[in-house]
Amino acid sequence: EAGVAQSPRYKIIEKRQSVAFWCNPISGHATLYWYQQILGQGPKLLIQFQNNGVVDDSQLPKDRFSAERLKGVDSTLKIQPAKLEDSAVYLCASSLILAGVRNEQFFGPGTRLTVL
Amino acid sequence: DAKTTQPNSMESNEEEPVHLPCNHSTISGTDYIHWYRQLPSQGPEYVIHGLTSNVNNRMASLAIAEDRKSSTLILHRATLRDAAVYYCILRENSGGSNYKLTFGKGTLLTVNP
Numbered sequence: 001e002a003g004v005a006q007s008p009r010y011k012i013i014e015k016r017q018s019v020a021f022w023c024n025p026i027s028g029h030a031t032l033y034w035y036q037q038i039l040g041q042g043p044k045l046l047i048q049f050q051n052n053g054v055v056d057d058s059q060l061p062k063d064r065f066s067a068e069r070l071k072g073v074d075s076t077l078k079i080q081p082a083k084l085e086d087s088a089v090y091l092c093a094s095s096l097i098l099a100g101v102r103n104e105q106f107f108g109p110g111t112r113l114t115v116l
Numbered sequence: 117d118a119k120t121t122q123p124n125s126m127e128s129n130e131e132e133p134v135h136l137p138c139n140h141s142t143i144s145g146t147d148y149i150h151w152y153r154q155l156p157s158q159g160p161e162y163v164i165h166g167l168t169s170n171v172n173n174r175m176a177s178l179a180i181a182e183d184r185k186s187s188t189l190i191l192h193r194a195t196l197r198d199a200a201v202y203y204c205i206l207r208e209n210s211g212g213s214n215y216k217l218t219f220g221k222g223t224l225l226t227v228n229p
Contacts, residue, residue, distance in 0.1 A: 004159075031214060042203055042219030043160065048210060056210045091159050103207065103215045105152075107159025 002026065004108035006092050012114045018080040021111045025073070025094030031055075033105065034067055034077050035091040043091055049075065079113075087115045119143070120204045125224040128194045136189040136223055138204030143184050148207040150217060151178065151189050153200040160203065160219075163189065199227045 005024040013019050025032050030051050035043035046065065047057040051072040060067070064083070069075040079086055089110040095103050121139040128134040140149065151163040164171055164178045166187070171178040177190040191198055203222040210216040 033216075035219075040221075042201075042221050045216055045218070048214065048216060050212075050214055055212075055214045056216060093159070104162040104165075105160075105217060107161065109157075110159055 004092055004094055004106055006090075006108040006111055008111055009109065010112050010114075012116065013082055014116050015084055016081040018078065019082055019113060020076050020078045021090050021092075021113075023075045023077070023092030023108060025075070025092070026106055029094035029096055029106070030072070031095045032069055032075050033093040033095075034075070035093065037089045037091055037110070039088070046077070082113075082115045084115050087113055089113070119206050119218070120220055122202075122204050122220065122223045124221065125226065127226045127228065128191075129228050130196060131193050134191040134194045134198070134225065134227075136191075136202050136204075136225065137186065138188070139186045140204070140206055141185045143206055146209075149178070149180060149184075149187050150205045150207050151176070152203045152205065152217070152219075153198075154203070154222070155197075155200045163202070165207070194225075194227045196227050196229060199225055201225070 007022050032049045034046045037043040046060045047067045048055040049069045052069045067077045089112050091110045093105040093107045095105045150165040152160040153163050154160040164176050166178045166180050179188045201222040201224050203219050205217045207215050
């Protein structure tokens with residue numbers, strides 16, 4: 001079974017530039033998550049989708065971050081414009097949504113963003 | 117915000133058991149306790165979860181206190197591959213049948229050869 005795919009793996013940009021990350025979840029997983037992980041900290045949930053609808057985006061800085069999952073499969077996360085403090089690893093995860101099961105989240109390898 | 121407390125770091129020797137503690141004194145009756153680990157330069161991966169009873173799987177065991185205010189992840193024989201950050205998380209309902217994980221800083225486990 002293929003895992004969660006993310007691209008690019010690394011990205012270096014200058015502040016005020018724009019950047020986009022792509023995620024392809026595990027086939028059949030209706031729930032998709034984007035996390036931000038700053039060095040030395042645990043992952044922080046930015047946004048959670050169920051199919052193509054947003055379940056939770058309470059921690060997404062909406063003035064500069066946006067995310068979409070138009071067909072309920074792939075997703076993109078965009079930052080525009082980037083700030084120095086956006087330097088982090090951006091992780092995508094997916095899971096089934098069957099109630100009563102463990103709802104294990106499967107994580108991709110992440111995209112390491114460096115903002116100069 | 118994370119509702120669990122873990123030591124920042126722990127050290128173990130290869131092939132010895134490791135007990136990773138976690139305190140979650142504000143746990144509610146429906147919160148599941150999940151453990152994930154993150155190997156260097158990788159995304160987190162699921163280890164084990166439980167509600168009230170102790171749990172075993174091929175990776176680890178989870179011992180849950182009777183009052184559920186603490187739990188311990190047990191690696192029976194640590195290997196060098198087990199060196200990672202281990203996160204203890206209370207799974208929260210985010211609406212309907214959706215759940216979310218709120219990660220803390222976790223415990224950095226070092227395994228010595």
